[in-house]
Amino acid sequence: MSSIVSSKSNSSKQGGTGSGDYAAAYFHDYSGPPYTYDEPHWKTFFGRIADSLTSIFAPSTSYDAGCAKGFLVRALAERGVDAKGGDISYYAIGDAPVELAPRLEVRDLTERFTERYDVITCIEVLEHMAPEDAQVAVTNMCAATDRIVLSTTPDDFTEATHINIRPPAAWAQDFAVQGFFRRTDVDASFVSPWAIVFERRTQSAVEVVTAYESLLAPVLREVQEKRQALLVTRRELDEHTAPVELERDALLAERDARSAELTRLRADIAALNSADLLQERMNRLSMADELIGLRAELAQVRVHTEMAIASASLEAERLRQLLDVTLVDLAQARELAGQARTEANLARDETDQIVVDRNAMRASATWRIGSKALAPVRALRRLVRR
Amino acid sequence: MTAGPLVAVLTVIADPDADAQLDRTLRSLQQQTDTRWQWCVVVSPRAPAGCVERVRTLIAGEPRAVAVYGVTADPGGLAAQALALARAQFVGWLDCGDLLDPATIAMVRIRLTSAEWVYTDEGALDDDGIVVEFWAKPDFAPEWLRSQPYALRFTVLPLAVVAAIGGLRARFGTAAWYDLVLRIASRLGPAAHLAGPFYLHCGLGEGAPYITGDAADRCAAVAAALEAAGEQVEVSPVQVHGRHVGQRVRRMLRNRPRISLVIPTRASSSVIHGFPRCHAVEFIRSLWTAERYPDLELVVVYDSVTPDSALREIKDITDGEAVLVPFSGPFHFSRKCNAGALASSGEYLCFLNDDMEVLTADWLQEMASLLADPGVGAVGARLLFADGNLQHAGHEYNGGHAGHLMFRHGADDLGHGAAAQITSERSGVTGACMLVRAVDFLRVGGFSEQFPLSYNDVDLSLKIVAAGFRILYTPHATLFHYESQTREPTVTENEMTRISWRWAEQLHHDPYVNEMHQIPMIKARDFV
Numbered sequence: 001m002s003s004i005v006s007s008k009s010n011s012s013k014q015g016g017t018g019s020g021d022y023a024a025a026y027f028h029d030y031s032g033p034p035y036t037y038d039e040p041h042w043k044t045f046f047g048r049i050a051d052s053l054t055s056i057f058a059p060s061t062s063y064d065a066g067c068a069k070g071f072l073v074r075a076l077a078e079r080g081v082d083a084k085g086g087d088i089s090y091y092a093i094g095d096a097p098v099e100l101a102p103r104l105e106v107r108d109l110t111e112r113f114t115e116r117y118d119v120i121t122c123i124e125v126l127e128h129m130a131p132e133d134a135q136v137a138v139t140n141m142c143a144a145t146d147r148i149v150l151s152t153t154p155d156d157f158t159e160a161t162h163i164n165i166r167p168p169a170a171w172a173q174d175f176a177v178q179g180f181f182r183r184t185d186v187d188a189s190f191v192s193p194w195a196i197v198f199e200r201r202t203q204s205a206v207e208v209v210t211a212y213e214s215l216l217a218p219v220l221r222e223v224q225e226k227r228q229a230l231l232v233t234r235r236e237l238d239e240h241t242a243p244v245e246l247e248r249d250a251l252l253a254e255r256d257a258r259s260a261e262l263t264r265l266r267a268d269i270a271a272l273n274s275a276d277l278l279q280e281r282m283n284r285l286s287m288a289d290e291l292i293g294l295r296a297e298l299a300q301v302r303v304h305t306e307m308a309i310a311s312a313s314l315e316a317e318r319l320r321q322l323l324d325v326t327l328v329d330l331a332q333a334r335e336l337a338g339q340a341r342t343e344a345n346l347a348r349d350e351t352d353q354i355v356v357d358r359n360a361m362r363a364s365a366t367w368r369i370g371s372k373a374l375a376p377v378r379a380l381r382r383l384v385r386r
Numbered sequence: 387m388t389a390g391p392l393v394a395v396l397t398v399i400a401d402p403d404a405d406a407q408l409d410r411t412l413r414s415l416q417q418q419t420d421t422r423w424q425w426c427v428v429v430s431p432r433a434p435a436g437c438v439e440r441v442r443t444l445i446a447g448e449p450r451a452v453a454v455y456g457v458t459a460d461p462g463g464l465a466a467q468a469l470a471l472a473r474a475q476f477v478g479w480l481d482c483g484d485l486l487d488p489a490t491i492a493m494v495r496i497r498l499t500s501a502e503w504v505y506t507d508e509g510a511l512d513d514d515g516i517v518v519e520f521w522a523k524p525d526f527a528p529e530w531l532r533s534q535p536y537a538l539r540f541t542v543l544p545l546a547v548v549a550a551i552g553g554l555r556a557r558f559g560t561a562a563w564y565d566l567v568l569r570i571a572s573r574l575g576p577a578a579h580l581a582g583p584f585y586l587h588c589g590l591g592e593g594a595p596y597i598t599g600d601a602a603d604r605c606a607a608v609a610a611a612l613e614a615a616g617e618q619v620e621v622s623p624v625q626v627h628g629r630h631v632g633q634r635v636r637r638m639l640r641n642r643p644r645i646s647l648v649i650p651t652r653a654s655s656s657v658i659h660g661f662p663r664c665h666a667v668e669f670i671r672s673l674w675t676a677e678r679y680p681d682l683e684l685v686v687v688y689d690s691v692t693p694d695s696a697l698r699e700i701k702d703i704t705d706g707e708a709v710l711v712p713f714s715g716p717f718h719f720s721r722k723c724n725a726g727a728l729a730s731s732g733e734y735l736c737f738l739n740d741d742m743e744v745l746t747a748d749w750l751q752e753m754a755s756l757l758a759d760p761g762v763g764a765v766g767a768r769l770l771f772a773d774g775n776l777q778h779a780g781h782e783y784n785g786g787h788a789g790h791l792m793f794r795h796g797a798d799d800l801g802h803g804a805a806a807q808i809t810s811e812r813s814g815v816t817g818a819c820m821l822v823r824a825v826d827f828l829r830v831g832g833f834s835e836q837f838p839l840s841y842n843d844v845d846l847s848l849k850i851v852a853a854g855f856r857i858l859y860t861p862h863a864t865l866f867h868y869e870s871q872t873r874e875p876t877v878t879e880n881e882m883t884r885i886s887w888r889w890a891e892q893l894h895h896d897p898y899v900n901e902m903h904q905i906p907m908i909k910a911r912d913f914v
Contacts (some may be wrong), residue, residue: 281728282721292849296888303891366719 015160016130019106022089025355026161027069035069039096044299050075051122054189057147059118066125070096071106075102084117109137113144119145123151123191127162134164135174142200143370149188150175151195168194181208184215244386391424392495393542394472398456398464398567399437400430401696407483410442412451412587414485416783420492423683425451426466426471460580461599466564469554471611476503478542480562485511485586486540493580494542494754501578503570505541507900508596509583520583521594521803526576526812529756529858532608532678533624533808534595534632535564537577540585543570558607560599572611582900586862590637592802595803597630608633624808631804634862637755644681645674645754646732650722650842651691651740665868666698666837674703676867679750684708687726693832720833720842723817727832729823735827738820741868745770751865753821756809757910764822764847767805767863770797778819780812780859781847783896785905786886787816788844795862809860814847818867826850841885848889 033041049072053059059081064072067085067094076083077100086107087093093106110133120141126134141148152171156162172182180198188195203211252354361367407429415425427445429438438455444453452471456464469477476498480486490506497504503525510519523536531537531788543566551569558565571577587596603621609621612635620636653665670684684704688697688711700708702849711729713722729733734748734757746752753765769778775794782791791812792801799806817833820843830849833842847857885893896909 087623278725278728282724285724285728285832286835287826287831288829289836289849290836292831292852293834293836293845293888296848296852301886 015163016133017128017163018082019090021128021161022068027092027095033158037069043075046075047078048081049191050081051172051293052078053119053121053149053256054081056186057119057197059147061117061119061146062280063113063115063116063117063120065107065109065120065122067104068092070100070264072121073103074100075114077356108293109133111243112140115144117145119147119149121191123149124153126150127156127165129164138171138174139178142175146200148175148198149191149195150198151188151192154194168196168362172196172198183210184211198347213278262322339370387572390422391474392420392422392479392498393473393476393491394426394545395478395486396468396472397425397427397480397482397584398461398468399427399433399441399482400461400464401433401482403790407588408441408444410485411480412448412481414488414586415451416448417488418486419488420495421450421572422495423450423491424472426476427451427453428456428461428468428471429453429651430456430461430464432459433657434674444840458640459555459557462554462557462559462562462640466554466556468912469548470544475545477545477669478540478541479538479539480585481869483487483714484539484586487582487584487586490540490584493582493584494540494705497578497580502547502574503541503543504580504839505537506539506580506584507582508539508585508588508594510587510592510593510596514891517583517586518590519587519593520902521581522581522903523718523803524805524900525579525809526571527856527898528571528576529856530808530810531568531571532633532635533810534804535561535597535599535604536595537571538563539565539596541577543567544574547573557602558610561603561607564599564604565610568607568611569614572615579901584708584834592629593800595631595800596690597632601630603631604728605608607670608635612637617794622778622879624711625800626774626800626807628705628822629638631800632808635809637758639751639755639758641752642679642681644683644731644751645734645735645736645821646683646685646727646730647683647736647738648723649731649738649740650687650719650726652691664696665742667696667703669738669742670700670708670742671703672744677747679754681732682750683730683732685710685711685726687713687722687729690714718835718838719817720835720838723842724832724835727827730824733824734819734821735824737817737819739867742769743866743868746862747864749865750821752860752863756860757821757823759886761856762858763850763853764815764820764824764857766812766857766859767819767865768859768861769816769865769867772866772868776806777869778816779861780810780898781814781816781844782899783844783893784899784903786890786892786907788841788885790816807861809858811898812847812857812859813851813892813898814844814856815859817843819848819865820846820902822850826855827852829853837881839881841881844885845888848892851892 027035033039035042037043053062053076062076062081062083064070064076064083064085067073067087067088070085070087072084073085084103084105086105086109088108089105090106094105096104107189109129122137122141128136129137153162153165154168155165157165175181175198179202180202181198181201181203183197186197188197313371397408397411401407403834412683413572415423417595425448427441429441430755438453445453454461454467454471456467457830458464478494478496492689494504494506505523508521508524512518521536524530532797546568548566551566554562556562605621605623609619612619612621618638620638622634622636623630623658624632624634642739649666650671666686670686674682674684684700684707684725686697686700690712696708700710709729711725713725723737726737734754736753746880748803749767753767756762756765768776771777771794776790776792776797776799777794778790780791782789792799792806795801797806815819830846830847830853834845834849837845850857890907893905
């Protein structure tokens with residue numbers, strides 16, 4: 001059961017934030033994993049903080065000022081610390097599990113604490129309070145303990161509820177006024193990069209200076225060296241990247257130039273194509289036609305030649321036959337001629353014989369007598385014939 | 387020489403007064419110079435009573451003839467019965483009352499020494515026995531045979547092959563012989579053509595083509611032949627003035643290849659039907675209708691003299707889709723068409739003149755369906771003058787000259803066996819309307835530039851034929867061709883010489899011009 005300490009109505013404060021600002025919506029929109037008890041991330045996160053706190057300070061009692069849902073309180077309690085916590089949000093405190101309730105309370109930090117604790121943690125709280133309220137909270141916390149673990153963001157201006165962001169020096173001043181000084185020997189980064197452990201000390205100016213100087217010097221030295229190293233690295237990088245970048249720029253420029261040229265050439269080709277290409281294709285067509293035409297002409301010549309050869313051989317055959325016939329005729333004519341000669345010879349022989357016979361007859365006495373007797377008749381015949 | 391009859395002649399008697407005619411048929415067979423024939427006669431049961439007796443008496447003295455009484459009245463069944471009687475090497479059909487020239491069997495025998503099957507021409511005798519009509523048929527042409535039963539008489543088929551393919555199919559009735567011839571054609575290839583009127587009809591009729599039998603049977607036979615080849619077709623009879631002249635085969639287009647219409651033009655005008663018209667624009671308007679062929683491209687090859695207004699109008703009509711190709715230089719038909727072809731993206735190219743008008747709405751679908759056959763290289767259409775006479779029904783090459791078949795005859799003229807009325811083969815078609823495949827056109831070198839004005843389409847046609855294709859003509863695609871007068875239709879001497887150098891043989895021996903009409907090729911040598 002939670003107990004309500006403050007009855008002040010926070011919403012009436014000028015420029016401040018109240019419980020209503022940290023209700024369900026706030027935790028719903030809280031960055032990171034869901035801000036619930038089951039979420040292992042927060043359990044680990046706050047567990048580690050609790051581990052460090054217990055190992056460094058070994059407190060018996062503790063108070064988490066602005067504990068939200070009490071995660072740190074639970075973590076510390078689990079580690080054997082009599083941990084308590086308080087938050088301005090009714091919602092947050094009400095959302096805690098039943099067994100944790102006795103340790104938690106709704107508290108406005110502008111109210112004075114009633115007890116003292118070994119350590120008070122105030123993590124990411126003061127930036128949510130109006131400046132004058134934060135001052136009061138610091139005073140109240142310093143009155144309730146000798147050791148405060150403070151973490152308040154120096155630069156997260158974007159969150160709407162961060163209404164009091166101040167540089168760490170400012171907070172340190174406030175604590176110094178209360179007699180609390182930074183524990184330079186404790187590294188509080190287990191809480192956050194800007195966390196500081198403030199402890200009540202009576203420190204002389206010399207002791208403060210010593211503490212800060214011993215912290216400062218190495219840091220300055222480190223920064224100095226790191227700056228140098230960074231510069232060197234940067235120069236080396238520039239040395240290496242500069243030519244590469246130059247090359248890249250040159251290549252890009254070349255690519256752009258080529259691209260432009262390609263576009264120009266394409267346009268040229270398109271213009272040329274319609275003229276030259278067409279002419280080429282017409283020529284090719286013409287060549288194909290000529291080839292086919294020549295083949296056709298050749299075929300005509302071949303046909304004619306074949307026909308000429310065929311008719312020539314027919315003619316030759318005809319002449320050969322004619323020759324054969326002529327030869328036969330010639331043979332026949334020769335034979336006839338031979339026969340004629342034989343007959344002519346026979347006729348001559350006959351005639352010769354007749355002449356011989358006639359001469360013989362003329363030589364005979366009968367002929368001589370008869371021819372003389374008929375002489376006057378022959379003369380008369382000759383006269384008549386004329 | 388084999389003994390026994392060479393040809394079994396089949397005759398079916400169905401006609402009531404057939405026996406009078408039978409006498410002269412028998413006499414024509416007995417007068418054959420080659421006596422080795424057989425005559426198989428079947429008498430239909432529908433023939434008048436006593437016909438069989440009269441037939442038997444007539445045939446009694448003729449040992450080579452046999453006659454039987456038909457068992458069925460159906461003409462197909464009777465024909466099959468006649469075939470069953472055949473005992474010869476070959477078989478042919480002779481209608482009762484028709485005659486065969488005395489030299490027929492002898493001439494056929496000679497021809498069959500170098501061919502597997504043969505068909506002859508037909509003629510008609512007048513009362514004095516003089517041949518007065520002559521059906522001058524072309525050499526074997528497959529599409530012609532599908533469009534018309536032209537190679538049926540006197541056709542002699544090898545009996546062994548006939549038996550192997552299942553003989554006559556009775557279900558085709560009066561067209562059973564037609565069906566058989568179609569199947570033989572697809573099995574054996576082209577037949578030899580014996581020119582001359584060896585098969586004779588008696589008495590003057592309507593002239594060639596002599597087509598008998600039932601049109602539905604014929605269409606069924608043709609459809610069956612095409613379906614056997616895997617084509618889906620619709621066959622309907624073709625009639626001209628009530629007279630049957632053949633069939634029309636409508637092929638279903640399986641795919642729709644893109645067609646580019648290539649129109650070389652000057653966009654000039656002339657006076658047609660009494661009014662001045664800009665042909666090209668009018669023609670394109672009639673081409674580019676909403677019902678046009680789906681994938682159509684229009685390529686217009688225009689001159690420098692073409693007015694801009696015409697070009698704008700053309701672009702307007704085609705919604706800017708027309709491809710306009712500028713052409714410069716003197717008039718050169720071949721170059722213009724080639725330029726248009728090279729600018730086209732179509733799978734088919736259709737060359738058109740600009741002075742034409744479409745008459746049959748589905749002209750392009752009809753032509754494209756014919757070009758789907760890979761054996762066909764080009765398709766032409768029927769073109770008419772403004773007065774309705776034929777401007778083009780295919781080319782005819784004879785005596786070394788190229789002419790238009792039946793030029794200026796009537797559009798419905800039935801000359802040449804009604805060749806102009808049926809889808810049939812030609813040796814060439816006009817470039818005024820020619821559909822070709824783009825790849826084939828380019829492969830043969832397009833229109834030859836050696837023929838700038840004339841003969842370029844003759845040359846292209848012959849190139850396509852030389853490449854192994856057939857060229858078809860179809861009357862079912864008809865257009866007007868006004869033959870504009872702005873260009874002088876002259877043929878230069880150069881072109882005549884060149885066409886002769888390339889194609890002298892083909893221009894003298896056109897296979898679709900009957901041998902008996904061919905002007906013989908005169909060679910210089912013969913004059914010596």
